[in-house]
Amino acid sequence: MSVVPGFTSAGGPWLATASLVAVLSYAAAVLRPRPGWGGPALLTAWLAQAVALLVHALGLGLSDPGMRFGFAPALSLTVWLVIAVYAVESRVLPLPTLRRGLAGLGVLSVLLAWGVPGDLRPGLSSPWAPLHWLTGLVAYSLFAIAVLHGMLTRRAERALRRHAGPASVGGLPLLRLEKLTFHFVAAGFALLTLTLVFGLVFTAWRWDHKTIFSMLAWAVFAGLLIGRHTLGWRGRIALRWLHGGALLLLLAYAGSRFVSEVLLHRAAGA
Template sequence: MNLASAVNENFANYSNYLIRSAMFVYALAFLAHLAEWVFGGRSKIAVQSAALTTTGPAAAAPAVAVRSAGGTTTLERPKVITRASASDRDMADGPGASGGNERADLYGRIAISFTALAWLLHVCGVAFRAASVQRAPWGNMYEFSTTFGAVAVGAYLLLLVLKKNVRWIGLFLTTSVLLDLGLALSVLYTSSEQLVPALHSYWLWIHVSCAIISGAVFYLAAVGTLLYLFRDHYEVAVLAGRAQNNRWGDIMRRLPSAASLDKFAYRMNALVFPLWTFTIIAGAIWAQAAWGHYWEWDPKETWSFITWVVYAGYLHARATAGWKGRKAAYLALIAFACFLFNYYGVNIFVTGKHSYAGV
C-alpha cells in the first residue's frame, strides 16, 4: 500500500487553514488582553484596592522609637525584613488585570471570548490533522507544538470555568501560543504524512498525549512562578516602605499576592507530576516493545529523566525542607527549562532514537 495515498490532502489543508485562523483570533485576544492591562487600574475601585494592599502596619514606613536612658537619647529603628517568605506576609490579592475599571473589564471579557473561539478553531485544526492521516496528531514537532498550545489554552479555559482566579494568565498565554504556532508554521512545519512503523502503536496515543498534558500544565505553573518573582520583589519594596507608584507598580498591584502565585505554581506542578512520572514509565514500556530495551539512555530518555529529577527535587524541597519563596521558584524554573530543552534542544540539535519523529 502506498503510504502517500493514505493521506487526505483536503483534510490536511483544512487543518492548515484552521490553525492560521486560530492564530488570527488569538492575536485579537492578545490585543484585548493588552487593552485590559493598559486601561485597567484607573478607577476609584482600583485605587482603593491598591490602598488596601499597601496600608497597615506591615506596609507603613518604619517608625523611629526614642528612648531616654539618663542623659543619653537612643534612636531605635525596627528591623526591616527584606527576604521574608511570601507565606508569612499578610498581603491581599490584587483586583485583577482590569483593576476594577469597567471599561478594562469589558476588554478582558472580550479577550476571553476571543480566546475560547480561537481555541475551538485550534482544536478543529488539530482534529483535521489527525483525520488526514488517521492517527494521533502528534507524530512530529509541528504536530506536537500545535497540540501542546491547544491543551495549554484548554487547561486555562477549564480553570476559568471552575471559577479560579486565573484571568491574569491570559495575556502571557496568548502571547506564548502565538509564538508557539508561529514557530510551528514557519520553522517546524512538516507535511501531513504517515509515520515510520515503530511509531504505529497505541502507545503513541498514551505516551505522547501524557507528555503534552504534562508540559501544558508545567507551562501554566512556570508563568505563575515567573510572575511570583516579580510580585515578590514588589511586596518586599512595599514592606520596606518603598512602594512603587509608577506604571510598573500599578501592574504589580493588580496581580494576586506573591503567596497566592506561589501556591498556584506549587499546586499545578504537584498536580501534574504523577502524570509526568507515568509518561516516562509509558515511554520505557513502549521502548521495550519497539527497540527491545526498556532504557538505553537515549538523549530524549535522559533529559526526560533529568526533568523528572529536578521537579521531584522541587516538590521534595517544598514538602520536607520547607523551601518556599524564591529558592523554590528558581528550582521550578530550572525544571521547566529542562523540559523545554528536552523538547526543542534535544529534538533539533541532538541525534538519537527519537530523531525519526522529524522536525
C-alpha cells in the first residue's frame, strides 16, 4: 500500500523514498525543533533532493525508464540550484534570514515534482538541447536569487525609514547587498542570452508563447541593467523591473508547461 497515495505511484519507490527524506529534512530546517538543526537538515534535504531529481530524470524504478523532463522537475531543479548558490554565498556573506524561506520553497518544490512528474523524452531534437536546458535553468536560478536579495534589500530599507532596524542585513551593508543583487542579475542575463542563442542556432526554434515571453524577459532585464548603469536605478523602480522580468521568465517555461502538462492533460483525460 502506498504511504502517500497518488505520490509513490507517480514516480516509483526510489523517487518516493528520496522525496520523502527531502521533504522531512526541509521541514526540519523550517521548524528547527532543536538548536543547531537548521544547517545539517538543509544539507540533508539538498542531497536527498539531488537524488530525487536524478532518479526522476532517468526514470529509475519505473517500468518505462528513460529521460524525463517537465515544468515541476524544472522548478524543483531551479530551487535546488538556488539553495546551492545560497550555500556557497553563505560561506562568505551569511544571510541566515533566507534559510527558512528557502527550506519552505524546498518542501513545495519536492512535493510538486513528486506529484507531477515530467513526460518521457525518448529523443532529443538536438545534441545541444541539454546545454540549452542547463543554461536556461541556471539563468532562472540566478534571477531567483536576485529576487530574494532584492526582497531583503527592500525590507531593510523600509525598516531603516521607520528607524526600526539597522542599514544592513545579517551584518551585510545595504549598498553591498544591492550591488550583489545586480551581480546576480548580470550573470543571469548573460546566461539567458546564451540560452536564447542556443535555442536559435542549435534547437528547433519556434515563435510560440514560450519564446515570446523569454524574449520579453530578456528585454526587461536588458532595460534594467541599462537603467542601472546609465540612470543609477535602485530601490523601488529597480525591483519593479526585476520582478517584472522574473514573472515573464516564470511564465515563459513553467506557465506554458503547466498548461500543457497538467491542465490540457487533465482535460484530454476527462
